[in-house]
Amino acid sequence: MTAIVTVRGLKKSFRDGDGRREILGDATFDLAPGSINVVVGPSGSGKSTLLNLVCGIDIPDSGEIVIDGQAISGLDETRRTLLRRRKIGLVFQFFNLLPTLTLWENVTLPIQLNSLDPRAGAERLERLLDLVGLRERRDEFPEHLSGGEQQRAAILRALAHEPALVLADEPTGNLDHDAGARVISEFTRLARAQGTTLLIATHSDALVRAADHVLRIENRRVVPHGL
Numbered sequence: 056m057t058a059i060v061t062v063r064g065l066k067k068s069f070r071d072g073d074g075r076r077e078i079l080g081d082a083t084f085d086l087a088p089g090s091i092n093v094v095v096g097p098s099g100s101g102k103s104t105l106l107n108l109v110c111g112i113d114i115p116d117s118g119e120i121v122i123d124g125q126a127i128s129g130l131d132e133t134r135r136t137l138l139r140r141r142k143i144g145l146v147f148q149f150f151n152l153l154p155t156l157t158l159w160e161n162v163t164l165p166i167q168l169n170s171l172d173p174r175a176g177a178e179r180l181e182r183l184l185d186l187v188g189l190r191e192r193r194d195e196f197p198e199h200l201s202g203g204e205q206q207r208a209a210i211l212r213a214l215a216h217e218p219a220l221v222l223a224d225e226p227t228g229n230l231d232h233d234a235g236a237r238v239i240s241e242f243t244r245l246a247r248a249q250g251t252t253l254l255i256a257t258h259s260d261a262l263v264r265a266a267d268h269v270l271r272i273e274n275r276r277v278v279p280h281g282l
């Protein structure tokens with residue numbers, strides 16, 4: 056099966072004083088369609104850096120990233136933004152819900168941004184809201200939602216336009232153990248139901264157990280982690 060994400064020889068360094076510090080030296084891996092993948096490694100090893108490169112928010116020094124058959128290095132900023140909007144959903148550690156929009160307005164935003172059929176999109180999202188127990192909270196603004204509710208909303212928003220790929224950075228980083236476990240099982244269940252590939256940076260053992268594949272950043276490389 057063709058990989059949904061192909062990464063080859065990725066290098067990334069940041070300026071450090073007068074020199075540069077290499078974070079990723081030769082990252083090479085593939086993600087299979089519909090697979091659930093986590094990336095682990097010590098704090099500062101480059102997990103968030105890797106996600107930022109894969110979604111095209113940041114640019115590598117060299118190497119190749121292909122998303123669903125499209126090499127992102129060949130795209131200008133506008134085309135990278137379009138690719139991200141259409142094919143990728145993002146979940147950040149601090150949720151990043153827009154504070155002036157209600158929960159419902161937040162989760163339906165990707166449908167509008169991609170000019171998808173609003174009626175079909177709304178029906179899907181209504182079902183998803185039910186599945187994750189947020190129907191009654193749909194007209195609340197983010198500041199009135201608990202951390203777990205905001206996190207579930209952020210996950211729904213990332214999945215709303217049925218992207219090929221969802222990237223999540225520490226999606227349970229701010230939740231207690233039980234809330235984190237619920238979010239993990241809902242996230243992986245929804246992703247499996249719609250065949251979305253997940254790449255999740257995490258320190259959570261529960262997410263590592265829920266994954267099909269574990270990648271580890273070690274010595275500036277991405278290596279398979281024994282399961």
Ligand SMILES: Nc1ncnc2c1ncn2[C@@H]1O[C@H](COP(=O)(O)OP(=O)(O)OP(=O)(O)O)[C@@H](O)[C@H]1O
Pocket residue numbers: 069070078096097098099100101102103104105256
């Ligand atoms: N824009 C930047 N400019 C300079 N250095 C950066 C930049 N972004 C990240 N770094 C450095 O790169 C290294 C890797 O950072 P990154 O955020 O990818 O780590 P991480 O594995 O996600 O860590 P954590 O588990 O703490 O989230 C860190 O030392 C960080 O300080």
Ligand SMILES: [Mg+2]
Pocket residue numbers: 102103104224256
């Ligand atoms: Mg990080």
